Amino acid sequence: xxxxxxxxSWQEGKVKKRIIEFVExxxxxxxxxxxxxxxxxxxxxxxxxxxxxxxxMAQVAYFKRKLLNxxxxxxxxxxxxxxxxxxxILFDSGSLLKLxxxxxxxxxxxxEYRASVALWIAKARHPRFNKKYTELTYQPMMEVLAYFxxxxxxxxxxxxxxxxxxxxxxxxxxxIAPNRVIGSSLRTCLSLRNGEMAVKLEPIPFSIxxxxxxxxxxxxRLAQRPIAAFGNSYGDVDMLRWSRTTKQSLCVLIHHTDxxxxxxxxxxxxxxxxxxxxxxxxxxxWQVVDMKKDWKQIF
Amino acid sequence: xxxxxxxxSWQEGKVKKRIIEFVExxxxxxxxxxxxxxxxxxxxxxxxxxxxxxxxMAQVAYFKRKLLNxxxxxxxxxxxxxxxxxxxILFDSGSLLKLxxxxxxxxxxxxEYRASVALWIAKARHPRFNKKYTELTYQPMMEVLAYFxxxxxxxxxxxxxxxxxxxxxxxxxxxIAPNRVIGSSLRTCLSLRNGEMAVKLEPIPFSIxxxxxxxxxxxxRLAQRPIAAFGNSYGDVDMLRWSRTTKQSLCVLIHHTDxxxxxxxxxxxxxxxxxxxxxxxxxxxWQVVDMKKDWKQIF
Numbered sequence: 001x002x003x004x005x006x007x008x009s010w011q012e013g014k015v016k017k018r019i020i021e022f023v024e025x026x027x028x029x030x031x032x033x034x035x036x037x038x039x040x041x042x043x044x045x046x047x048x049x050x051x052x053x054x055x056x057m058a059q060v061a062y063f064k065r066k067l068l069n070x071x072x073x074x075x076x077x078x079x080x081x082x083x084x085x086x087x088x089i090l091f092d093s094g095s096l097l098k099l100x101x102x103x104x105x106x107x108x109x110x111x112e113y114r115a116s117v118a119l120w121i122a123k124a125r126h127p128r129f130n131k132k133y134t135e136l137t138y139q140p141m142m143e144v145l146a147y148f149x150x151x152x153x154x155x156x157x158x159x160x161x162x163x164x165x166x167x168x169x170x171x172x173x174x175x176i177a178p179n180r181v182i183g184s185s186l187r188t189c190l191s192l193r194n195g196e197m198a199v200k201l202e203p204i205p206f207s208i209x210x211x212x213x214x215x216x217x218x219x220x221r222l223a224q225r226p227i228a229a230f231g232n233s234y235g236d237v238d239m240l241r242w243s244r245t246t247k248q249s250l251c252v253l254i255h256h257t258d259x260x261x262x263x264x265x266x267x268x269x270x271x272x273x274x275x276x277x278x279x280x281x282x283x284x285x286w287q288v289v290d291m292k293k294d295w296k297q298i299f
Numbered sequence: 300x301x302x303x304x305x306x307x308s309w310q311e312g313k314v315k316k317r318i319i320e321f322v323e324x325x326x327x328x329x330x331x332x333x334x335x336x337x338x339x340x341x342x343x344x345x346x347x348x349x350x351x352x353x354x355x356m357a358q359v360a361y362f363k364r365k366l367l368n369x370x371x372x373x374x375x376x377x378x379x380x381x382x383x384x385x386x387x388i389l390f391d392s393g394s395l396l397k398l399x400x401x402x403x404x405x406x407x408x409x410x411e412y413r414a415s416v417a418l419w420i421a422k423a424r425h426p427r428f429n430k431k432y433t434e435l436t437y438q439p440m441m442e443v444l445a446y447f448x449x450x451x452x453x454x455x456x457x458x459x460x461x462x463x464x465x466x467x468x469x470x471x472x473x474x475i476a477p478n479r480v481i482g483s484s485l486r487t488c489l490s491l492r493n494g495e496m497a498v499k500l501e502p503i504p505f506s507i508x509x510x511x512x513x514x515x516x517x518x519x520r521l522a523q524r525p526i527a528a529f530g531n532s533y534g535d536v537d538m539l540r541w542s543r544t545t546k547q548s549l550c551v552l553i554h555h556t557d558x559x560x561x562x563x564x565x566x567x568x569x570x571x572x573x574x575x576x577x578x579x580x581x582x583x584x585w586q587v588v589d590m591k592k593d594w595k596q597i598f
Contacts, residue, residue: 179521190511212489222478
């Protein structure tokens with residue numbers, strides 16, 4: 001390896017080696033795996049892949065705060081009950097959407113929603129690490145994003161959280177422009193507010209980005225297949241499988257194995273009935289990141 | 300004006316002057332109208348704005364050929380009747396979608412659909428001009444696209460035709476990447492074909508990009524307002540109105556006034572009940588292109 005190490009927080013090993021080999025192959029014009037810059041699409045799940053998602057995803061923590069502020073949850077035991085339930089359904093984006101619906105029943109504009117998220121994320125702190133959520137992005141993944149970008153990849157986020165929850169901070173945290181964030185969303189309508197046209201959120205789901213929906217949304221948006229895809233859960237399996245259908249591909253599963261520095265948990269939700277995530281990873285030769293062993297540094 | 304003329308096919312006049320003034324203002328860091336490159340979003344309707352749409356839109360001509368090939372229309376009078384009807388509903392994208400549905404009832408993949416369009420557009424000729432459709436893009440608009448791009452604008456197509464109809468040729472014709480084409484679409488599903496994952500079209504509309512839907516789709520995709528918008532019909536009115544809510548904006552309506560070199564027709568459909576398109580243009584000070592007078596050259 002040259003003096004320049006694009007992934008300094010990664011332990012030397014199989015996964016790091018493969019990521020670097022992949023980038024070298026697709027950017028080498030003489031390689032049979034060369035890919036034109038316009039086709040170097042990389043897609044990343046957000047929660048649990050680029051940033052911490054335990055004990056609850058940032059979007060859920062935001063909703064919790066909003067519910068408390070609104071006096072909807074007026075005693076701690078109710079809060080505990082609701083969040084116990086939320087933990088249970090963490091991998092079910094549908095339930096996240098139900099909570100979202102509750103908030104938007106009175107109708108706010110997309111601008112207002114993004115502004116509210118921006119205010120919250122500038123101050124909110126993670127209960128265990130006592131750091132801002134934007135400080136709890138994974139350093140090794142930030143290196144992957146930067147390494148890809150340096151080699152003319154277009155990095156996209158494809159998240160079960162709402163796109164408008166991630167957009168206010170995607171540029172500063174990931175150097176990913178808001179228009180490269182694909183995520184769940186509500187229906188919208190045009191409305192006149194203060195004599196100005198605005199786009200208002202309606203309490204009706206428009207898209208829930210999970211499992212096959214991640215594939216369909218990427219295809220609808222880009223009409224291209226990602227050559228690299230990163231995820232950490234069953235909800236990302238289809239996206240990784242689809243990415244793998246390109247001639248050259250890099251499929252990476254982040255496995256949460258480190259309960260000392262972060263959390264230890266399974267990539268599967270209880271909705272997984274057939275093959276589980278690690279079985280897919282094994283069968284299709286994905287790169288599985290063992291966070292405890294592969295990452296020198298987490299945040 | 301300097302020796303360099305960014306819009307040589309445009310007659311000197313109010314519209315050309317305003318387009319150039321707009322670009323100079325938004326790119327001049329000392330101007331109060333300066334816009335950061337990342338926010339220089341320009342949106343363009345396709346049919347009738349960037350390319351000829353008479354006697355029928357390219358997508359409709361494509362469907363006509365497919366119907367004939369399939370033997371669905373087996374005599375000329377049926378064809379004539381159907382296309383008389385199509386002409387009547389030209390501005391109603393819903394009907395276009397109905398026709399689309401007819402085609403996709405048997406289920407083809409998005410890759411197959413784009414490949415089929417690519418084959419057709421490489422050969423099909425316009426009935427009056429006897430040229431390929433891609434040769435019937437408006438030269439003055441090609442100059443606007445290039446001028447904007449030179450000044451770090453991101454050009455987007457926002458069309459009532461299906462996005463996948465335009466994508467196969469958007470890069471070569473407009474230098475607009477397929478992922479910057481927003482258009483009508485059908486629902487899709489994941490399927491296994493020949494042992495490979497593919498995205499299959501379902502005969503159910505997903506989005507019909509017309510009027511307010513153009514605004515909502517841009518907002519959903521980019522979370523940004525265009526600072527420049529170009530259209531030619533009532534279906535584009537909301538997009539232009541929305542663009543105008545930015546501090547600095549350029550709203551341009553292409554008015555088809557030249558029945559000698561192209562076609563002469565109203566921007567309104569018969570679905571327009573309240574204010575009509577030219578009334579909006581007048582009231583909101585949009586730039587109205589009189590094709591006969593403002594364009595030295597059409598194609």
